[in-house]
Amino acid sequence: MQILIAEDTLRQRVAALPQEISSDHPNGVHLVCVLKGAFVFLADLIRTMTCEVTLDFMAVSSYGPSTRSSGQVRVLKDLDSGLEGRPVVIVEDIVDTGLTLAYLQEILRARGPRSLKTACLVSKPSRRQTNVAVDYVGFTIDDLFVVGYGLDSGERHRNLPHLAIVTDSSRAASPTP
Numbered sequence: 001m002q003i004l005i006a007e008d009t010l011r012q013r014v015a016a017l018p019q020e021i022s023s024d025h026p027n028g029v030h031l032v033c034v035l036k037g038a039f040v041f042l043a044d045l046i047r048t049m050t051c052e053v054t055l056d057f058m059a060v061s062s063y064g065p066s067t068r069s070s071g072q073v074r075v076l077k078d079l080d081s082g083l084e085g086r087p088v089v090i091v092e093d094i095v096d097t098g099l100t101l102a103y104l105q106e107i108l109r110a111r112g113p114r115s116l117k118t119a120c121l122v123s124k125p126s127r128r129q130t131n132v133a134v135d136y137v138g139f140t141i142d143d144l145f146v147v148g149y150g151l152d153s154g155e156r157h158r159n160l161p162h163l164a165i166v167t168d169s170s171r172a173a174s175p176t177p
């Protein structure tokens with residue numbers, strides 16, 4: 001698979017993002033990591049955060065086994081703690097159509113956080129189907145399907161240290177687990 005974003009480039013950009021997040025949240029921030037795709041991004045992000053950090057995990061499914069967003073989002077694992085009055089940043093892997101994030105923002109906003117922002121590793125603006133706000137963006141890419149650094153295709157390739165492009169032919173060749 002062709003490399004789109006190399007390991008070094010990922011590391012440098014992900015090390016820079018926490019400065020923005022920390023300076024916007026001098027009194028600390030509560031990070032909500034969206035599983036599974038954002039776990040590597042979160043792990044690297046928090047190690048250069050300079051403000052106080054607490055975190056929680058949520059799992060959602062927008063795809064099922066296919067690589068197309070269904071627009072139907074299911075909460076597979078909810079947060080362990082409440083958000084009321086807390087400054088919250090959602091940590092997402094990719095914002096593609098934006099449907100998943102728009103849904104997440106809606107249900108989390110209803111829980112009364114003091115503020116609600118979103119950080120994503122990768123954004124694909126040309127694919128948007130809804131006008132969703134993303135406050136911190138690692139990389140903006142074209143309409144490509146990427147894997148690695150936590151991101152998968154049918155649960156595979158999350159372990160790659162870089163972001164690689166999955167072509168239609170390599171997708172077709174991948175057996176569904």
Ligand code: IMP
Pocket residue numbers: 037062063069092093094095096097098099100101144145146147151152153
């Ligand atoms: P959306 O609802 O279309 O924005 O899709 C969001 C979710 O789809 C992301 O959180 C990812 O889990 C997944 N996704 C979208 N594009 C990609 C990709 O290029 N590679 C891997 N997962 C993706």
Ligand code: MG
Pocket residue numbers: 034035036037038092093094
């Ligand atoms: Mg995701």
